[in-house]
Amino acid sequence: MERTLLQWRLLSLLALIVALFSLFFASRSFQQETQGNTCSLLPHDHFWISSKRIVTPDGLISGSVEVKGGIIVSVVKEADWYKSQRSRVKVIDYGEAVLMPGLIDVHAHLDDPGRSEWEGFPSGTKAAAAGGITTLVDMPLNSCPSTVSPETLKLKIEAAKNRIHVDVGFWGGLVPDNALNSSALESLLDAGVLGLKSFMCPSGINDFPMTNITHIEEGLSVLAKYKRPLLVHAEVEKDLEIEDGSDNDPRSYLTYLKTRPTSWEEGAIRNLLSVTKNTRIGGSAEGAHVHIVHLSDASSSLDMIKEAKGKGDSVTVETCPHYLAFSSEEIPKGDTRFKCSPPIRDSANREKLWEAMMEGDIDMLSSDHSPTKPELKLMSDGNFLKAWGGISSLQFVLPVTWSYGKKYGVTLEQVASWWSDRPSKLAGLHSKGAITVGKHADIVIWEPEVEFDLDEDHPIHFKHPSISAYLGRRLSGKVVSTFVRGNLVFGEGKHASDACGSLQLAT
Numbered sequence: 435m436e437r438t439l440l441q442w443r444l445l446s447l448l449a450l451i452v453a454l455f456s457l458f459f460a461s462r463s464f465q466q467e468t469q470g471n472t473c474s475l476l477p478h479d480h481f482w483i484s485s486k487r488i489v490t491p492d493g494l495i496s497g498s499v500e501v502k503g504g505i506i507v508s509v510v511k512e513a514d515w516y517k518s519q520r521s522r523v524k525v526i527d528y529g530e531a532v533l534m535p536g537l538i539d540v541h542a543h544l545d546d547p548g549r550s551e552w553e554g555f556p557s558g559t560k561a562a563a564a565g566g567i568t569t570l571v572d573m574p575l576n577s578c579p580s581t582v583s584p585e586t587l588k589l590k591i592e593a594a595k596n597r598i599h600v601d602v603g604f605w606g607g608l609v610p611d612n613a614l615n616s617s618a619l620e621s622l623l624d625a626g627v628l629g630l631k632s633f634m635c636p637s638g639i640n641d642f643p644m645t646n647i648t649h650i651e652e653g654l655s656v657l658a659k660y661k662r663p664l665l666v667h668a669e670v671e672k673d674l675e676i677e678d679g680s681d682n683d684p685r686s687y688l689t690y691l692k693t694r695p696t697s698w699e700e701g702a703i704r705n706l707l708s709v710t711k712n713t714r715i716g717g718s719a720e721g722a723h724v725h726i727v728h729l730s731d732a733s734s735s736l737d738m739i740k741e742a743k744g745k746g747d748s749v750t751v752e753t754c755p756h757y758l759a760f761s762s763e764e765i766p767k768g769d770t771r772f773k774c775s776p777p778i779r780d781s782a783n784r785e786k787l788w789e790a791m792m793e794g795d796i797d798m799l800s801s802d803h804s805p806t807k808p809e810l811k812l813m814s815d816g817n818f819l820k821a822w823g824g825i826s827s828l829q830f831v832l833p834v835t836w837s838y839g840k841k842y843g844v845t846l847e848q849v850a851s852w853w854s855d856r857p858s859k860l861a862g863l864h865s866k867g868a869i870t871v872g873k874h875a876d877i878v879i880w881e882p883e884v885e886f887d888l889d890e891d892h893p894i895h896f897k898h899p900s901i902s903a904y905l906g907r908r909l910s911g912k913v914v915s916t917f918v919r920g921n922l923v924f925g926e927g928k929h930a931s932d933a934c935g936s937l938q939l940a941t
């Protein structure tokens with residue numbers, strides 16, 4: 435009897451010790467998880483995110499996404515969710531808010547190093563995170579020097595180190611100096627640029643001269659080997675037929691519009707499409723791809739692009755939210771915040787751009803966030819002919835797309851296609867761009883129905899909010915949370931303390 439009692443007591447003691455040990459180890463692993471991850475506002479490496487509206491490649495579902503080690507490890511519909519939920523794993527329920535792949539902005543100028551007083555990696559990527567952009571691809575010009583060689587790419591990589599809040603890749607520049615020198619181009623591509631970018635007209639940046647069609651053709655033959663794209667600013671300078679007269683007031687937007695007519699876009703695109711046949715299957719540049727950036731002209735330029743696609747040329751085209759939101763008629767006198775090239779055209783053109791978006795003739799969107807320091811916008815003079823061209827929009831592209839697209843019946847799936855799926859393919863970022871098992875957990879949670887005013891109380895993270903043409907607008911679509919590779923980099927209006935974005939270099 436006494437022996438059984440003793441045995442019983444020993445057993446209870448043993449159980450107590452085991453319980454204490456497990457408590458100790460559980461709390462230690464929790465502490466390890468919670469401490470030290472200054473990259474995320476969330477202290478978990480393994481968690482679930484639930485939402486009634488998840489945008490997946492198979493359509494909209496209500497369910498949950500499991501994230502582990504920065505990767506999406508499962509996506510389950512609500513009906514199957516209770517079966518697969520593991521206890522002790524954190525669940526964040528976003529209710530009706532939309533869960534979508536993070537945006538991939540393939541066209542942003544962060545101007546770092548060398549012109550970081552215009553933007554810079556920290557401010558630009560904070561704005562991106564606050565806007566639901568999880569990856570951006572930085573343009574090779576406006577930083578100083580331009581990214582046209584392995585050495586100048588190295589300067590970018592150095593400047594970005596520990597200073598980016600989202601993932602960042604780079605385009606390299608195709609310029610006359612490297613275009614006819616295949617080993618120079620190969621060394622730039624070997625160094626990790628995701629593709630090349632060139633201008634068919636002066637870029638406004640001295641160390642980024644324009645290319646002619648021979649440069650482009652040569653560039654494409656090198657890109658073919660790497661299966662990477664060439665992005666082209668397609669405008670070509672032509673003689674202008676502007677009558678002299680008092681109506682050429684430089685403070686009038688229409689004066690500026692006359693200096694960059696649709697014929698500039700048409701002319702460049704016609705010339706460019708004369709070499710894209712090389713990209714067809716069996717062509718001399720099969721494997722290369724041509725992407726026309728920031729299309730503004732929705733008439734002949736677009737018709738030619740459609741025709742080229744129909745013939746099998748490997749061509750895509752983007753436009754930007756400012757061409758879809760604004761029209762030339764409404765731009766106030768002297769308001770140089772709206773100056774960009776190609777220019778914003780009339781409202782009939784804007785309608786046609788929307789039509790092309792909805793029909794799928796324009797493949798994707800990008801911000802073309804191209805800021806400068808406010809002095810160069812010449813806001814007090816209001817001289818459209820002399821002010822720096824470029825729109826500042828990085829943080830607002832998602833709500834702008836949604837707010838201005840609503841009347842055309844834009845769907846959440848279309849937004850995800852224009853901003854995530856298509857851009858991921860263009861940039862060759864195959865581990866990004868969709869809510870699917872195996873992809874990076876790059877996720878934006880947003881509330882399409884929530885409206886807000888872009889007034890002085892609204893926190894704007896890019897460097898010079900005063901030069902943004904969107905200020906004063908009422909938008910719909912509030913970003914709640916942004917995850918980059920599982921790190922909650924932005925949530926409830928705050929950023930994670932450390933900048934843990936990673937570089938997306940081509941290999």
Ligand SMILES: NC(=O)NC(NC(N)=O)C(=O)[O-]
Binds near residue numbers: 773823824
């Ligand atoms: N140097 C620039 O940033 N140019 C940019 N300027 C615009 N879009 O007005 C561009 O992408 O062409």
Ligand SMILES: [Zn+2]
Binds near residue numbers: 667727775776
């Ligand atoms: Zn451009």
Ligand SMILES: [Zn+2]
Binds near residue numbers: 541543803804
């Ligand atoms: Zn640009």
